[in-house]
Amino acid sequence: MEKMIIHGGAPLRGTVTLSGSKNAALPIMMASLLTSEPLVLSNVPRLRDVKTAMDLLTQLGVAARWIDDHRVELHAAKVTSHEASYELVKTMRASFVVLGPLLARTGRARVSTPGGCAIGARPVNLHIAGIRALGSKIQFRHGYVEAHAEKLTGGRIWLDSPSVGATENILMAAVTARGRTVIENAAREPEVQDLARVLVKMGAKISGAGTHVIEIEGVERLHGAEHEVIPDRIEAGSMMAAAAITGGDVTITNAPIEHLEAVATKLREAGVTVEANGKGVRIARNNGLKPVELRTLPYPGFPTDLQAQMMAMLTQADGSSVITETIFENRFMHAQELARMGADILMKGPTAVVRGPSKLSGAPVMATDLRASMGLIIAGLAAEHTTELSRIYHLDRGYEALDAKLSSLGARIERAQEQ
Ligand code: EPU
16 A cells, blocks of 8 residues: 655645546546447546446446547447446445436446445435436345336436435436436536536537536437546645645646635635636735635535645634535544644534644644545645655545646655555
């Protein structure tokens, strides 16, 4: 196993380009099941989760191959299996969104339920209720969801909460269903919008993606398409927090600023310069950081996937910041590790009070999930001496070439083998 070694103290300076969005790429890859023609995707990040998605699709009979560095071709001429195994779904929960497209294409799907997760319970009840509303029979047996429908039919679905995965699963099930489907209280995330864009390119009839009500008029069949995955807004926000904590000056060439309103607002409140110029989006900080209050919310609110990174940054703000996590019930595992590095964080239920500025000192730390890992790296960049982050396989699930990108900005960071 590998670990990341970070020697703190160097301000980040320079220019960086984001990879394609993990959370857009994964469901879009599953959409390849909906057609017998090839789906060619560019700007696909080289990540462990993308590899897991390729493995899953391969097991289902899809010819999945890299055409070049960031382009994949997914060709589901025939679908030869109906099963997404526990092995795959437990490694990557996003595999569960295979249910909708697999069922739509073949009339059958057997998908392992994901089980627990480090950041919260994360049930799939909304996915199931939606698929059921489209006329599928559903049974739970031996840890698997078994879905069966000769032909799905359109329906009206109201989501209890705007779940990203449930919206994507239902969307993919509905595109070839008979008649009209309406998803109310749908997720509005840019990744859902990107999936809808691909489906439309494939011949689907969808309106309202990006709003709370998505309408789908079922079509007989979908065809192949080409699509460029959107840049990763979470990688963007992570780089922004990293630049800010080090008092750096970084330009992100392809930051999707329109997807980062909430993040830019909170960074500006904290005293960070965030400005779009001809070269991209520039993040700079000359003065001290100010404390902020923030609450994670579904898009366009502040993303839960940037909560850990902001918490790390706010350890350096002059005063008390208040962070409330409303999406996942257990997404504060990084707080204890940050405390080991010298942060002063008071936890009360879903709220964390971060009292700054604290002098951070490097320590051996361990993360339980992807974004928590990034939060600890950000803290390490501002800490005295050396931080050693173990279990970086979490990081490799969602950040492409992170050490290379940070090094190119002047960070002193390297990988080493864990003893
Ligand atoms: N929920 C339910 N029932 C459901 C589905 C969700 O109660 O059937 C709850 C969840 O337990 C959670 C909340 O609804 O409390 C939001 O979950 P959502 O379904 O929106 O999240 P997701 O689709 O499982 C995606 C991202 C996550 C990101 C969340 C929220 C992908 C592959 N994953 O997960 O990304 O945090 O949306 O924005 O798109 C990450 O990249 O590190 C990551 C965890």
